[in-house]
Amino acid sequence: MAENQRTETLSSFAPRHHPIFAPSAFPALTHCLHFRNAGTESTNAARGTSQHELLAKILTNQPIPEDVDANDLACVEWAAQVINNCTSAENREVEVGFTLLDDDWQEVTFGTADVVSMTPRATGDILVVVDYKSGSYKEYRPQLHVYSRMAMQRHGVNRCECHILYGMDRHDETFRVNYNETNYIIDIINQINADQLGEKKINEFCQYCSHQPTCPQTKAIITSITKSENYDITDIVDWKIENASPDKLGQMYLVASWLEKFSQRIKEGVKQKIKDGLEVPGYHFVSVTRRSISDIPAAFEASGLTQEEFLDACTVSAARLEKKMGKANFEASMAGLIHESVSEQLKRVGK
Secondary structure, eight states: OOHHHHHHHHHHOOOOSOOTTOGGGHHHHTTOTTOOBOOOOOHHHHHHHHHHHHHHHHHTTOOOOTTOOHHHHHHHHHHHHHHHHHSOGGGEEEEEEEEEEOTTSOEEEEEEEEEEEEEOOTTOOEEEEEEEESSOOOOOHHHHHHHHHHHHHHHTOSEEEEEEEETTTTEEEEEEEEGGGGHHHHHHHHHHHTTOOOOOOOOTTGGGBTTGGGOHHHHHHHHHHHHHTTOOOOOGGGOOGGGOOHHHHHHHHHHHHHHHHHHHHHHHHHHHHHHTTOOOTTOOOOOOOOOOOOOHHHHHHHHOOOHHHHHHTOOOOHHHHHHHHOHHHHHHHHTTTOOOOOOOOOOOOOO
């Protein structure tokens, strides 16, 4: 295909719907070709969307909302600084829509990269692709391989520098990839299209897969665990909430609670092993420091802010204030000032 025809082909595609093979699905697809995104929204996902919007505003010199969360702003400002250091502002594109073509120049998927820039370096210009993550480390390289392949196709180059920025951890994962190293992306798509999926495989992305409730691998593990704990449970994954009796619902909740604790013990144990120096493939230990100030008067004096500006950055622990004032005085004085949020949970009774 001639260069001008290739360019016209790439520029003629525009996103029309959510792609079947979304770039974000490829970290999971490299483990299990059966993976399909469950499409569930979470608080973390909403926070990620908010931070991405904020990052785009900073990089394009748009006004920052006055009510922006301070922690979100700190994460995004760090990412913006890294992006300024590794990309050329003159040739930088933000929120770039790309289309991925196969070897026959047919569209197979599309996606949006956070930042793309053809950046001058001492050894010559290099294509740089940056993706921002509001959470902690996961195996995101295959997603960046999709973005980089799309960017290399559009720019007609054979190598790309990738940056995955983890805002919570303040970590810049940097690596380079050439075009041929991303061929496995097309192989995955071809295998799925040919219905050559192989066996289902347990991996860290199962929790996001729409097949998890009926997956035989998940079912086998849960059944094995519950039996080992002397629960008379079989085929728990096939249970339907809407059809379960009250007794069965109680059993289901009991098992789910135990599995949650079991999972937490595993996660904490592995984290401690890595912290102690054991190398576990695919994971590394990151320490995140949460900062707070207990000496409020000293902080106010050192801040140089007006009283109104300083108080706007403060919150008060209602529980600690109630303890200082006494319950009666607290309720009488603070009734109209308290903001309440409710956490709902079940408490087991009778045993």
